[in-house]
Amino acid sequence: xxxxxxxxxxxGESLLFLTDEQLRQGIEAMFFAYRGFTADPDRILSxxxxxxxxxxxxxxxxxxxxxxxxxxxxxxxVTKQSLNRVLRTLIEDGLVQSLVGKVDKRExxxxxxxxxxxxxxxxxxxQRARMxxxxxxxxxxxxxxxxxxxxxxxxxxxxxxxxxxxxxGQ
Amino acid sequence: xxxxxxxxxxxGESLLFLTDEQLRQGIEAMFFAYRGFTADPDRILSxxxxxxxxxxxxxxxxxxxxxxxxxxxxxxxVTKQSLNRVLRTLIEDGLVQSLVGKVDKRExxxxxxxxxxxxxxxxxxxQRARMxxxxxxxxxxxxxxxxxxxxxxxxxxxxxxxxxxxxxGQ
DNA sequence: TTGGAATGTCAACAACACTGACGTATGTTG
DNA sequence: CAACATACGTCAGTGTTGTTGACATTCCAA
Numbered sequence: 001x002x003x004x005x006x007x008x009x010x011x012g013e014s015l016l017f018l019t020d021e022q023l024r025q026g027i028e029a030m031f032f033a034y035r036g037f038t039a040d041p042d043r044i045l046s047x048x049x050x051x052x053x054x055x056x057x058x059x060x061x062x063x064x065x066x067x068x069x070x071x072x073x074x075x076x077x078v079t080k081q082s083l084n085r086v087l088r089t090l091i092e093d094g095l096v097q098s099l100v101g102k103v104d105k106r107e108x109x110x111x112x113x114x115x116x117x118x119x120x121x122x123x124x125x126x127q128r129a130r131m132x133x134x135x136x137x138x139x140x141x142x143x144x145x146x147x148x149x150x151x152x153x154x155x156x157x158x159x160x161x162x163x164x165x166x167x168x169g170q
Numbered sequence: 171x172x173x174x175x176x177x178x179x180x181x182g183e184s185l186l187f188l189t190d191e192q193l194r195q196g197i198e199a200m201f202f203a204y205r206g207f208t209a210d211p212d213r214i215l216s217x218x219x220x221x222x223x224x225x226x227x228x229x230x231x232x233x234x235x236x237x238x239x240x241x242x243x244x245x246x247x248v249t250k251q252s253l254n255r256v257l258r259t260l261i262e263d264g265l266v267q268s269l270v271g272k273v274d275k276r277e278x279x280x281x282x283x284x285x286x287x288x289x290x291x292x293x294x295x296x297q298r299a300r301m302x303x304x305x306x307x308x309x310x311x312x313x314x315x316x317x318x319x320x321x322x323x324x325x326x327x328x329x330x331x332x333x334x335x336x337x338x339g340q
Numbered sequence: 341t342t343g344g345a346a347t348g349t350c351a352a353c354a355a356c357a358c359t360g361a362c363g364t365a366t367g368t369t370g
Numbered sequence: 371c372a373a374c375a376t377a378c379g380t381c382a383g384t385g386t387t388g389t390t391g392a393c394a395t396t397c398c399a400a
Contacts, residue, residue: 014310017305017310017313017314018302018305018306020298021339022305022313023298023301023302023305024233024294024298024339025317025335025336025339026301026305026313026316026317027207027229027294027297027298027301028332028335028336029316029317029320029321029332030203030204030207030320031226032320032324032328032329032331032332033200033319033320033321033323033324033328034200034204035247035324035325035328036323036324036325036328037197037200037323039325051355051356052355052356053355053356053357056201059197063194063198068377068378069377069378069379070376070377070378077205078356078357078358079357079358079359080377080378080379081357081358081359081379081380081381082356082357082358084378084379084380085355085356085357086356088379088380101377104366104367104376104377105365105366105367105377106365106366106367106376106377106378107366107377107378108377108378108379124194124197127197128190128193128194128197130323131193131196131197131323132188132193133322134319134322134323135187135188135192135193135196135319135322136188137322138315138318138319138322139318140184140187141311141315142314142315142316142318142319143187143192143196143315143319144187144312144315145308145311145312145313145314145315145316145318145319146196146199146312146315146316146318146319146320147195147196147199148308148309148312148315148316149203149304149305149308149312149313149315149316150199150200150202150203150316151199151203152303152304152305152307152308153203153206153207153300153301153304154202154203154205154206155205155206155209158202158203158205158206159202161202162198162199162202165195165198166195166198169191169194169195216358219385219386220386221385221386221387222386222387223386223387223388224386238347239347239348240346240347240348248387248388248389249388249389249390250347250348250349251348251349251350251351251388251389251390251391252387252388252389254348254349254350255386255387255388256386256387258349271347274346274347274396274397275347275395275396275397276346276347276348276395276396276397277346277347277348277396278347278348
C-alpha cells in the first residue's frame with residue numbers, strides 16, 4: 001500500500017521522511033552502499049581462492065575466538081553444509097584451527113592461526129579504512145543515526161546477535 | 171594501521187566514534203542490517219524461479235523505464251552476460267519487454283509489462299514496509315544521518331548513479 | 341567502404357547458497 | 371543400561387548468480 005499522502009499533522013511532526021520516494025531512496029542508498037562496503041575485501045580475496053563467505057567466517061571467528069560451529073552458523077545464517085565447505089578449506093590451508101571441546105567433546109572450537117590473523121588484519125584494515133573515511137566525512141551525529149536505522153532494520157534475532165557481539169567487544 | 175588512539179583534541183571534537191571498535195560495530199551493523207533489508211523480497215522470490223538479481227533488475231527497470239541494457243549494466247555493476255540471463259527469463263515470462271532502439275538499433279530499451287509491474291509492487295511493498303518501520307522507529311534525524319553515511323560509503327561512480335536516480339525520482 | 345567500437349547473445353564454468361539423507365561421536369534422560 | 375537428542379561432518383543433487391570467452395549485429399569514422 002502506497003503512503004504518498006501529504007505531511008499529516010501527526011503529533012505536530014512532519015512525516016515527509018516517510019514518503020514512498022524517501023523510502024525508495026533509502027533502499028537504493030542501501031544497495032549502492034553495500035557494494036562499496038564489500039568492494040575492498042572482495043578485491044583482495046579475488047586474487048586468492050577465497051570469496052566473501054570466507055571473509056565472513058574469518059571475521060566472526062576473530063571476533064569471538066573459540067566459538068563453536070553451531071554458534072557461527074547462527075550468526076552467519078547459512079546452512080552447515082555451506083559453512084562446512086568454507087571452514088574445510090580454511091582449516092586445510094592453515095588459517096583456522098579446530099579444537100575438540102574439553103567440556104563437551106562434540107563441539108569444535110574455532111580459532112584463527114597466526115596466518116589467519118594476518119589475513120583478517122588485511123581484510124578488516126581495508127574495510128575499516130572505508131568505514132572510517134565515511135564516518136569521518138559524515139560526523140558523529142550522522143553515525144549515530146546510521147546505526148540507529150540499521151539496528152531498526154534487523155530482525156529481532158539479528159539484533160540480539162549484534163548486541164551480544166557489541167557487548168563482547170567492550 | 172590501527173587507529174586506536176584516545177580522543178584527541180582535534181578541533182575540539184571527540185573522535186571516539188572513529189575507534190576501531192566503533193568501526194567494527196558499524197561493519198557488523200551493516201552486515202546484519204543488509205540481511206534484514208533483503209529478507210522480505212527474498213522470501214517472496216524463493217517461491218518463484220527468481221532470485222535477488224531478478225528483483226534488482228525489475229527495480230531499476232521500473233525506476234527508469236526505457237533504459238538500455240548497457241545503462242542497467244552500469245547501475246547494477248555486473249557483467250552483461252550475468253544480467254542477460256536474468257533479463258532473458260524475465261522477458262520469456264512476460265514480465266519485461268525489450269524493444270529495439272529506434273535511433274540506435276543496437277540498443278534494447280527495457281520496460282515492465284503489467285505483469286512485471288505487479289510483481290514489482292509486491293516486492294517493493296514488502297521492502298518498503300520494513301524500511302518505513304525502521305525509519306519511523308529511528309526518526310527523521312537518524313534517517314538523515316543514515317543516508318549521509320551510506321552516501322559517503324559509495325564509490326564516486328555509485329554516488330553519481332545514486333544521485334541521478336534521486337533527481338529522476340523528483 | 342572498411343575497420344574498429346559498441347551492443348547484445350550464447351556457452352561453459354566457478355562460487356556459494358539450498359535441501360535431503362546419512363554416519364559418528366557424545367551427552368542426557370527415563 | 372537403553373533410548374533419544376545434540377553437534378558435527380559428509381555425500382549427492384540442485385539453483386542462483388557471478389565470471390570469461392567467443393560471436394553476431396549495428397554504428398561510426400577514417
